[in-house]
Amino acid sequence: xxxxxxxxxxxxxxxxxxxxxxxxxxxxxxxxxxxxxxxxxxxxxxxxxxxxxxxxxxxxxxxxxxxxxxxxxxxxxxxxxxxxxxxxxxxxxxxxxxxxxxxxxxxxxxxxxxxxxxxxxxxxxxxxxxxxxxxxxxxxxxxxxxxxxxxxxxxxxxxxxxxxxxxxxxxxxxxxxxxxxxxxxxxxxxxxxxxxxxxxxxxxxxxxxxxxxxxxxxxxxxxxxxxxxxxxxxxxxxxxxxxxxxxxxxxxxxxxxxxxxxxxxxxxxxxxxxxxxxxxxxxxxxxxxxxxxxxxxxxxxxxxxxxxxxxxxxxxxxxxxxxxxxxxxxxxxxxxxxxxxxxxxxxxxxxxxxxxxxxxxxxxxxxxxxxxxxxxxxxxxxxxxxxxxxxxxxxxxxxxxxxxxxxxxxxxxxxxxxxxxxxxxxxxxxxxxxxx
Numbered sequence: 001x002x003x004x005x006x007x008x009x010x011x012x013x014x015x016x017x018x019x020x021x022x023x024x025x026x027x028x029x030x031x032x033x034x035x036x037x038x039x040x041x042x043x044x045x046x047x048x049x050x051x052x053x054x055x056x057x058x059x060x061x062x063x064x065x066x067x068x069x070x071x072x073x074x075x076x077x078x079x080x081x082x083x084x085x086x087x088x089x090x091x092x093x094x095x096x097x098x099x100x101x102x103x104x105x106x107x108x109x110x111x112x113x114x115x116x117x118x119x120x121x122x123x124x125x126x127x128x129x130x131x132x133x134x135x136x137x138x139x140x141x142x143x144x145x146x147x148x149x150x151x152x153x154x155x156x157x158x159x160x161x162x163x164x165x166x167x168x169x170x171x172x173x174x175x176x177x178x179x180x181x182x183x184x185x186x187x188x189x190x191x192x193x194x195x196x197x198x199x200x201x202x203x204x205x206x207x208x209x210x211x212x213x214x215x216x217x218x219x220x221x222x223x224x225x226x227x228x229x230x231x232x233x234x235x236x237x238x239x240x241x242x243x244x245x246x247x248x249x250x251x252x253x254x255x256x257x258x259x260x261x262x263x264x265x266x267x268x269x270x271x272x273x274x275x276x277x278x279x280x281x282x283x284x285x286x287x288x289x290x291x292x293x294x295x296x297x298x299x300x301x302x303x304x305x306x307x308x309x310x311x312x313x314x315x316x317x318x319x320x321x322x323x324x325x326x327x328x329x330x331x332x333x334x335x336x337x338x339x340x341x342x343x344x345x346x347x348x349x350x351x352x353x354x355x356x357x358x359x360x361x362x363x364x365x366x367x368x369x370x371x372x373x374x375x376x377x378x379x380x381x382x383x384x385x386x387x388x389x390x391x392x393x394x395x396x397x398x399x400x401x402x403x404x405x406x407x408x409x410x411x412x413x414x415x416x417x418x419x420x421x422x423x424x425x426x427x428x429x430x431x432x433x434x435x436x
Contacts, residue, residue, distance in 0.1 A: 009079050011115065013122040016074035016086065018055050021048060023083035024074065027105045047072070050232065067225045075122060077106075077115050084110040087119040089127070092134055094215045098208060099127060101135040104147070116147045124151075124341050131341060132208050136334045145335070153337040157205060158314040161332040162323050163274070164297075166305040172297035172326070179291050181243045185253075190216040192250040193241060193280075200280050202315055208338045234261035234273070238299055242288060252288040253280045256296050259306050275300055275308045279319075286318040293326075 016024065025048050051058060051072045061068045070091055077084045085106035092098040104119060106112045124133065136159060137144045164172075185193070193216040198206055218226070230237060235257050242252035259273040277296050281288050300308060309331070312319045373381075 011084065011118055012078045013075055013118055014078065016072075016076050018052075020076050020083055020086075021052050021055075024048065024076070024086050027083070027086065027107060030108075031105050067219075067222045075119060077110075077119055083107075085115045085119060087116075087123060089123050091130075093209065093211055095210065095212065096129050097210050098132040098134055099123075099130040101133060104144070112143050112147055113150065117151055120147075120151045132210065132338060133341060134208060134336070134338045136336050139333050139335050148337055152339045154339060155335055156208060156338045157336040159334045159336055160312050160314075160320060160330055161334070162310055162312065162328045163331045164308040164310075164326075164328050166307060168327060169297045169300055169308055172294050173301050175290075175294045177291040177294040177298070179242055179295060181245065182240050182295070183243050185239045185241055185255075187217045189241065189250070190214070192243070193253055196241075196250040196253055196280055196282060199282055201313075205313075205315075234259065236260050236303075240295075242285075242292075244285075249282075251282040251285040252292055254278065254292045254296060256299060258300060258303055260303055274306050275303075277308060277310050279310065281319070289319055289322045293322075 028048070058068065058072055062070070062073075070089075072088075073090055074086055074088045076086045085104070087104045088102040089099055090102055092100045101120070101123070104116050106115045124130075133153070134156075135148060135153065137148060139145075139158075183189070190213045194211065194213045197211055197216075201209070226237065229235075237255070237257055239255040240253070241250045243249075244251045254277060256275065256277040258275050261273045275296075279289070279292055281292070296308065300306070310323075312323065313336075
């Protein structure tokens with residue numbers, strides 16, 4: 001008798017806990033060391049230090065809606081008390097209809113297609129409010145691309161990451177930007193910014209992003225959280241938009257996160273903290289790219305010299321042409337992918353239409369109780385039955401009636417009209433002709 005092959009141990013997918021942070025940090029360190037072309041910024045290592053320090057309050061804040069509820073949403077794959085991989089996800093918009101997969105990391109001993117697919121499927125099935133999923137992956141990461149394609153993700157857009165050196169920023173800052181209607185951003189401008197964001201992207205990308213007016217508003221609690229983050233990360237946020245008075249619309253918007261961190265004397269090689277800017281320009285006003293970039297460059301001159309990083313999509317050809325013209329450096333080329341999810345709300349057994357009865361189909365049209373017969377229905381049923389004595393009285397619904405009497409007398413009393421006697425004709429004698 002041949003022995004049966006040994007079953008592989010099952011893999012458990014669960015939310016990350018405090019004891020898993022060391023294993024997650026080791027996996028991420030190995031991933032960044034092996035992947036040499038991972039040049040676009042992924043600050044998971046810095047976030048892990050912050051999560052390790054504030055794990056208790058973050059765990060409490062994840063129990064109810066607040067700006068920090070999904071600040072560290074990580075699931076790990078565990079097998080025989082060993083962490084094989086993890087996945088980090090976060091909501092992309094305020095309505096949480098679109099979620100983003102930040103990263104999927106698996107150990108070298110485990111198979112990426114197997115463990116990675118289990119992690120992805122767990123996220124797709126457990127987060128029910130997500131209708132669309134979004135991710136960004138490097139074009140040279142063939143294993144990750146195969147994993148995402150296997151799980152239903154399709155290309156949405158191509159993203160290019162650019163970097164502008166500090167020397168080039170000083171050169172751009174010498175130019176005076178022509179922005180007469182540059183205004184600060186407030187919650188009152190949310191509708192204008194939403195219209196600008198809608199007009200600046202293709203319909204398919206707009207549908208996946210699913211942004212609304214409240215995505216461009218900031219509550220009081222969110223402003224406090226943003227201030228605390230800026231204080232912890234040594235950054236400063238500056239934003240503004242260009243208003244077109246004739247069209248009564250916003251035609252350009254920028255949001256910059258400027259690094260104010262100063263390297264200490266003990267650091268031989270200070271950690272680079274580049275400035276990051278996000279620009280949105282109406283397709284009909286592409287001449288705003290040099291003006292907005294010059295305005296951002298002037299803001300960085302009073303801060304420690306750091307490079308400036310920004311992105312461009314394949315549907316923003318004018319932006320890519322201008323960045324190439326000024327001498328910006330391409331640091332990464334990624335692919336934006338997405339997929340939709342439909343959740344089953346209830347499992348039903350297959351039912352044959354032939355076995356259905358009309359009463360089963362029209363259950364909602366059935367009477368709740370037995371209907372009360374009307375007078376016309378009661379009269380019709382009484383006349384059809386012919387049982388006149390069933391009412392228990394000599395009076396019918398039509399009035400008093402006289403029952404026939406075999407003795408010749410009437411039991412119903414005298415008739416209301418006098419009856420006249422009928423005379424019987426006398427017999428006549430027969431004539432001789434009749435006798436014959």
